[in-house]
Amino acid sequence: MNSAFNSPTWHKLKWPLAALMLVLLYNYFYTPGFFQIEMKAGRLFGSLIDVLNRAAPVMIISLGMTLVIATGGVDLSVGAVMAISGAIAALLIAKGFALPLVLMISLGVAIVAGVWNGLLIGYFKVPPIVATLILMVSGRGVAQLLTGGNHIPFKHAGFEFIGRGYLAAIPFAAVLTLLLFITFVIISKRTAAGLFIEATGDNEVASRYAGVQTRVVQFAVYAACSLCAGIAGLIATANLAEADPSAAGIGLELDAILAVVIGGTALQGGRYFLAGSLMGAILLQTLTTTILTRGVPTQWTQVVKALVIIIVCLLQSEVFRRSFQRKPATA
Amino acid sequence: MADATALLQLRGISKGFPGVKALSDVQLTIRRGEIHSLMGENGAGKSTLIKVLTGVYRRDGGEILLNGTSIDARSPEEAQRLGISTVYQEVNLIPHLSVAENICLGRQTTTLGFLKWKEIRQRAEKALARLGIEIDVTETVSNYSIAIQQLVAIARALDIDAKVLILDEPTSSLDEKEVEALFTVLRKLKAEGLGIVFVTHFLDQVYAVSDRITVLRNGTYVGEYEAALLPRLQLISKMMGKELSELEMKAADRVATKAGVTPFLKLKQVGRKGSLKPLDLEIAAGEIVGLSGLLGSGRTETARIVFGLDRADCGELQLDGKAISITSPRQASGLKFGFCPEDRKVQAIIPNLSVRENIVLALQANRGWMGYVSRPTQIQLADKFIKALNIKTPNPEQPIRLLSGGNQQKVILARWLASNPRLLILDEPTRGIDVGAKLEIEKLMAQLTGEGMAILFISSDLEETVRNSHRVVVLRDRQKVCELRGEEISEKNIMHAIAASDSDQ
Numbered sequence: 001m002n003s004a005f006n007s008p009t010w011h012k013l014k015w016p017l018a019a020l021m022l023v024l025l026y027n028y029f030y031t032p033g034f035f036q037i038e039m040k041a042g043r044l045f046g047s048l049i050d051v052l053n054r055a056a057p058v059m060i061i062s063l064g065m066t067l068v069i070a071t072g073g074v075d076l077s078v079g080a081v082m083a084i085s086g087a088i089a090a091l092l093i094a095k096g097f098a099l100p101l102v103l104m105i106s107l108g109v110a111i112v113a114g115v116w117n118g119l120l121i122g123y124f125k126v127p128p129i130v131a132t133l134i135l136m137v138s139g140r141g142v143a144q145l146l147t148g149g150n151h152i153p154f155k156h157a158g159f160e161f162i163g164r165g166y167l168a169a170i171p172f173a174a175v176l177t178l179l180l181f182i183t184f185v186i187i188s189k190r191t192a193a194g195l196f197i198e199a200t201g202d203n204e205v206a207s208r209y210a211g212v213q214t215r216v217v218q219f220a221v222y223a224a225c226s227l228c229a230g231i232a233g234l235i236a237t238a239n240l241a242e243a244d245p246s247a248a249g250i251g252l253e254l255d256a257i258l259a260v261v262i263g264g265t266a267l268q269g270g271r272y273f274l275a276g277s278l279m280g281a282i283l284l285q286t287l288t289t290t291i292l293t294r295g296v297p298t299q300w301t302q303v304v305k306a307l308v309i310i311i312v313c314l315l316q317s318e319v320f321r322r323s324f325q326r327k328p329a330t331a
Numbered sequence: 332m333a334d335a336t337a338l339l340q341l342r343g344i345s346k347g348f349p350g351v352k353a354l355s356d357v358q359l360t361i362r363r364g365e366i367h368s369l370m371g372e373n374g375a376g377k378s379t380l381i382k383v384l385t386g387v388y389r390r391d392g393g394e395i396l397l398n399g400t401s402i403d404a405r406s407p408e409e410a411q412r413l414g415i416s417t418v419y420q421e422v423n424l425i426p427h428l429s430v431a432e433n434i435c436l437g438r439q440t441t442t443l444g445f446l447k448w449k450e451i452r453q454r455a456e457k458a459l460a461r462l463g464i465e466i467d468v469t470e471t472v473s474n475y476s477i478a479i480q481q482l483v484a485i486a487r488a489l490d491i492d493a494k495v496l497i498l499d500e501p502t503s504s505l506d507e508k509e510v511e512a513l514f515t516v517l518r519k520l521k522a523e524g525l526g527i528v529f530v531t532h533f534l535d536q537v538y539a540v541s542d543r544i545t546v547l548r549n550g551t552y553v554g555e556y557e558a559a560l561l562p563r564l565q566l567i568s569k570m571m572g573k574e575l576s577e578l579e580m581k582a583a584d585r586v587a588t589k590a591g592v593t594p595f596l597k598l599k600q601v602g603r604k605g606s607l608k609p610l611d612l613e614i615a616a617g618e619i620v621g622l623s624g625l626l627g628s629g630r631t632e633t634a635r636i637v638f639g640l641d642r643a644d645c646g647e648l649q650l651d652g653k654a655i656s657i658t659s660p661r662q663a664s665g666l667k668f669g670f671c672p673e674d675r676k677v678q679a680i681i682p683n684l685s686v687r688e689n690i691v692l693a694l695q696a697n698r699g700w701m702g703y704v705s706r707p708t709q710i711q712l713a714d715k716f717i718k719a720l721n722i723k724t725p726n727p728e729q730p731i732r733l734l735s736g737g738n739q740q741k742v743i744l745a746r747w748l749a750s751n752p753r754l755l756i757l758d759e760p761t762r763g764i765d766v767g768a769k770l771e772i773e774k775l776m777a778q779l780t781g782e783g784m785a786i787l788f789i790s791s792d793l794e795e796t797v798r799n800s801h802r803v804v805v806l807r808d809r810q811k812v813c814e815l816r817g818e819e820i821s822e823k824n825i826m827h828a829i830a831a832s833d834s835d836q
Contacts, residue, residue, distance in 0.1 A: 195691070210693045213696070
């Protein structure tokens with residue numbers, strides 16, 4: 001943390017942070033009550049809390065997606081994995097399984113899905129877009145087959161807590177996000193995993209020559225990403241108290257990828273920024289919430305999102321910024 | 332009369348890239364009905380010259396005459412229309428199309444926009460018949476062997492009225508019988524009056540088919556010679572830029588030979604089909620073994636097998652008397668082997684990571700992801716090697732891509748030294764770096780072997796090999812030809828060994 005304002009992390013984080021501040025500033029002046037937080041029955045309520053709660057699934061997925069993108073890959077199957085883990089959890093609850101078993105099995109299946117991706121990509125050298133596209137399409141089909149194409153509603157206070165509960169007055173999903181973030185940071189900074197992932201993404205051949213087991217790295221990141229998607233699936237399912245495999249996690253893969261890119265991790269791989277990805281996810285959700293609370297027709301949501309994202313990405317582009325730097329004046 | 336038979340003449344060709352002069356005042360004359368070998372070591376300018384000739388690059392100066400008329404091809408397509416066709420090392424056919432489609436692609440005969448399949452097939456068959464090949468032209472190209480694909484590529488190149496055929500390393504992936512078949516075709520085309528430019532690293536093949544040889548070195552023209560009148564040794568000395576008389580070695584310049592140390596690593600008839608013929612090699616602690624030979628002679632291939640990048644398919648590797656098989660760099664690194672590869676940019680540096688991270692990588696990979704080398708230790712290691720190897724970087728956190736080539740090379744050396752190997756393989760460690768860094772690396776090698784490390788040293792620079800090696804293993808055409816020790820080690824002896832033809836053995 002020495003000379004924090006000079007570190008590469010800060011240089012990457014300042015642009016999404018600035019964009020987030022701008023959107024918040026806009027809300028401060030134009031959206032009455034946006035910053036109001038109330039305590040009701042031991043729980044915090046307000047737009048900001050709502051943003052954190054709703055952004056939780058994308059934030060969690062973006063953590064895993066960050067690692068995948070850092071290796072130079074991408075995972076399009078996260079939405080489908082959400083649908084699968086949610087469907088399995090709902091089915092198991094309906095069959096009366098105990099909660100720990102429900103969690104273990106549904107998340108276990110998510111990890112298996114990630115290992116499958118890792119196998120195709122790391123071992124058989126299928127391009128990541130193709131490999132995960134297969135699971136993106138087929139995975140949702142599998143989820144729908146599991147539920148027979150129906151919604152599976154359930155009542156289970158313990159499971160619903162994951163999506164609706166509060167811990168120390170904060171939504172449990174937000175707490176879970178924070179815990180996962182801390183775990184990912186520790187793994188990145190206190191083990192060699194971070195170095196291996198960045199090295200693999202930056203130059204896979206040279207990493208292998210240096211003795212890094214690049215295949216194992218690829219297995220691990222896709223498994224981690226799928227696990228994150230599985231957790232996000234449980235949150236979404238618990239929040240609705242029903243599994244809806246045809247709608248769960250639709251389009252979320254793109255939000256997660258956007259969050260990672262806004263956060264400063266390059267799609268070519270290499271250096272990654274977990275905090276940046278979280279900030280990207282929060283920015284996306286703040287925009288959505290702002291548009292909704294301002295009463296702007298929802299059709300505008302995607303357009304406004306796109307505009308903000310273009311601006312952040314351009315600001316991150318060195319070529320773009322350099323084109324605005326004045327040449328030294330000649331006397 | 333020489334000029335009457337001159338089909339293609341390149342005169343005074345020069346070509347520069349930012350910071351490099353790739354070709355200066357180079358000439359090449361191809362006559363009708365001759366096979367002309369273009370020879371030179373790595374970086375001599377052969378491929379640049381061919382790219383200038385075929386319109387891939389624009390020349391900066393000089394003149395190209397085809398049949399006496401000045402030409403100026405702006406693209407390979409235009410060169411082909413003019414009658415200059417090229418077949419590259421990597422066969423560039425479309426694997427999933429048929430032989431006939433590949434041969435006629437882009438110049439199909441049509442009526443009102445419809446393809447005339449029958450005519451296309453007949454044309455393909457005729458083109459192949461010219462080379463003396465009869466195969467089913469409706470079959471998919473990828474179902475044929477590489478050798479046949481090569482011939483199909485030649486047929487495609489000859490389908491239009493080619494006058495000059497350029498073959499860039501056509502034999503690298505062919506076995507002996509296939510090479511012979513290719514040569515039969517070449518001789519047939521030569522008899523038809525075609526001018527053939529042949530680029531290869533294999534000396535035996537050069538002498539088997541060429542009428543004349545043009546030698547380039549460092550982007551300049553060395554000379555044109557009749558193949559029959561140029562002894563191999565002369566050719567090598569011209570390629571390497573050493574006069575034979577210069578080559579008597581002063582004993583004082585060379586390191587003393589080690590004796591009486593038992594080798595810890597032994598290769599017994601280790602080989603790999605298509606890249607290395609079975610060879611024996613031993614290396615002992617504190618010893619520098621030089622691997623010498625031309626490019627493609629099997630030097631790097633040997634190193635790749637020892638480091639687990641390629642798997643040997645015959646023979647036995649013994650480490651400390653025990654047979655082992657090395658299947659991955661990870662495993663080799665675990666056995667305390669280190670490898671500084673030839674292609675620094677692609678195989679060694681992690682461009683955007685810091686000098687510190689690049690240094691720590693191999694050690695960390697060896698310890699596994701749970702054996703985290705703490706940040707303070709990393710900084711200590713980086714500082715130590717930056718000082719010890721005199722690496723010029725503003726600080727250890729600088730991305731390695733911003734360093735000069737020589738300093739990058741030192742970082743890669745530091746990467747392996749940090750993991751404290753007992754065998755260090757250096758593949759062209761001094762290529763493309765400045766003289767100062769070169770000397771520092773040589774000094775370091777002597778110091779390391781003094782401390783008991785073994786070094787397998789690969790270099791194209793004969794002088795460097797002779798100066799630094801305790802023992803020199805000479806390779807030619809993917810085969811070990813001899814081993815020099817003690818007083819035998821001299822540039823002259825190495826050149827003789829490289830030049831000797833198979834029949835002399």
